[in-house]
Every structure is written in structure tokens, then in C-alpha cells.
Amino acid sequence: MAKKSKRKRKLRKGRIVMAVIIVAAIVIMSCLVVKRINQNSEAKKVKNLAEIKIPDWIDSQIIDVDGASRNGYKLKGVKDIVVHYVGNPGTTAQQNHNFYAGDQSNVSSHFVVGLDGEIIQCIPINEWSAASNWRNNDTISIEVCHPDETGKFKKKTYSSLVKLVAWLENVCDIDESHVIRHYDITKKECPRYFVQHEDKWKTFKKNVEKYRLAHY
Known part of the structure; x- marks a missing residue:
């Protein structure tokens, strides 16, 4: 038993x-x-x-692969869209593009929004830019021109930025929670006006969503 x-x-x-x-x-x-x-x-x-087809309201001027400003690495995906300001008051989108393309540069952004609302593409949308530090591998970067030290954008610049971010949200299938400032990565005061005026940053994101809902 x-x-x-x-x-x-x-x-x-x-x-x-x-x-x-x-x-x-x-x-x-x-x-x-x-x-x-x-x-x-x-x-x-x-x-x-x-x-992704780049719309005709974006002037595509892709810089050469040089190992610094453009390394040619492919993005893993797009987790966030990062807004910057150029930090050089009064400079144009073309001037900033030309700087990225020059021998002395090791920085770049996917897009530059100019003082008159023009938008120049510098880096292919599926590659790294050299703008957002350790987040270059999964972000799309936008540098924005400004007329003075306050970093506040002109109306035409602001409108084009809203349009660009809304389009990027749509094609990358992300929402406003994935639109961030360079400041949110490194605590650098960039873009200055949106860091110093948190309420204006929130308003900007709301305007992007209004534009997106109206057009996509």
C-alpha cells in the first residue's frame, strides 16, 4: 500500500x-x-x-553623405518629432542648409523652416540627422529660423512649422504626444521661446492637431 x-x-x-x-x-x-x-x-x-513622397511645398536639397552632418544610418523608426531653433538670429533656411553641407559642420536636421515660411529638407526622412543627441536614431528633427535673440518665430515661420509637423505626424502615424522639444531630451534651452513660454508650446501643439484634423 x-x-x-x-x-x-x-x-x-x-x-x-x-x-x-x-x-x-x-x-x-x-x-x-x-x-x-x-x-x-x-x-x-x-x-x-x-x-514617403515629399510634398512640393518642401524644397528637397539633400546634403551629401560625409560621415558627420549626414552619416547615412537608417532610422529604426520614428518615435518623436523634435523641434529646435537654429540659435543664429536672422539667418535663413538656405544659410543653415549650406552650413550643414559645408566641411566645417557636424550637425544637421531633417528640415529647416525659414523666416519667410520656406521649408528645406536636408536629410532623407528615413535616415539619422545630427541634431538630437542620443535620440538621432529614432527621431525626425526640425530646425526653425528666428529673427532675434528671443527665439520667437515669425507668423509665416510658425504657420509652416504647424503644417510640417502635422504632415509628419500623419505620415509617421504618431500623435501630438510624440512632438517634443530639444529641451525635453537634453534640458538645453531649445527652442528658446517654447522653453521659456510653456503655455505657447502647448498652444502650438494644439494648433498642430487642429491643422491635422482639418487636412488629414
Whole structure:
């Protein structure tokens, strides 16, 4: 009788161990499947970035790959859109583009918005720019021109920035929570006016969403 009880306990213990192994295997397989799905989804997003058609209201002037301003690395995806200000009062979008393209530069942005509302593309939308520090691998950067030291943008500049960010949100399938300032990454006072005036930054993001809802 004792032997039978012992045998039953062993069988019961064996079944429990086997059940645990099966459950663990199912969990591991499920995790692997989810990971593969996420990887495929991410790869699809990255591929789609290269397929995005740049609208005709953006002047595409892609700078050469030089290993510094443009390294040619591909983005993993787009988690955030980062707004900067150029920090050189009175300079134009073309002047900033030309600086990025020069031999002395190791910085760049995907887009520059000018004093008269012009928008120049400097870096392909599926590549790294050299603007947002350790977030260059998953962000799109926008440098914005300003007339003076306050960093406040002119009306035409502001309107074009709203239009550009709304378009980027749409093509990258992200919302206003993924529109950030350079300040939000590094605590650098950039873009200055939107850092010093938090309420104006919130208003800007609301204006972007209004534009997006009206046009996309």
C-alpha cells in the first residue's frame, strides 16, 4: 500500500513538472511570436519611411553623405518629432542648409523652416540627422529660423512649422504626444521661446492637431 502511495505521489509530481514545462514553453513561444510580429511591424514602418513622397511645398536639397552632418544610418523608426531653433538670429533656411553641407559642420536636421515660411529638407526622412543627441536614431528633427535673440518665430515661420509637423505626424502615424522639444531630451534651452513660454508650446501643439484634423 505504501509503495502504491509513493508511486502515485511520484506520478503526481511528474505531471506537475510536465505541466509547468508545457506552460513555460507556451509562454516562451508566445513571447517569441509577439517579438517577431513587433519586429516585422517595425521593419515595415522603416521601409515605409523611404517610400514617403515629399510634398512640393518642401524644397528637397539633400546634403551629401560625409560621415558627420549626414552619416547615412537608417532610422529604426520614428518615435518623436523634435523641434529646435537654429540659435543664429536672422539667418535663413538656405544659410543653415549650406552650413550643414559645408566641411566645417557636424550637425544637421531633417528640415529647416525659414523666416519667410520656406521649408528645406536636408536629410532623407528615413535616415539619422545630427541634431538630437542620443535620440538621432529614432527621431525626425526640425530646425526653425528666428529673427532675434528671443527665439520667437515669425507668423509665416510658425504657420509652416504647424503644417510640417502635422504632415509628419500623419505620415509617421504618431500623435501630438510624440512632438517634443530639444529641451525635453537634453534640458538645453531649445527652442528658446517654447522653453521659456510653456503655455505657447502647448498652444502650438494644439494648433498642430487642429491643422491635422482639418487636412488629414
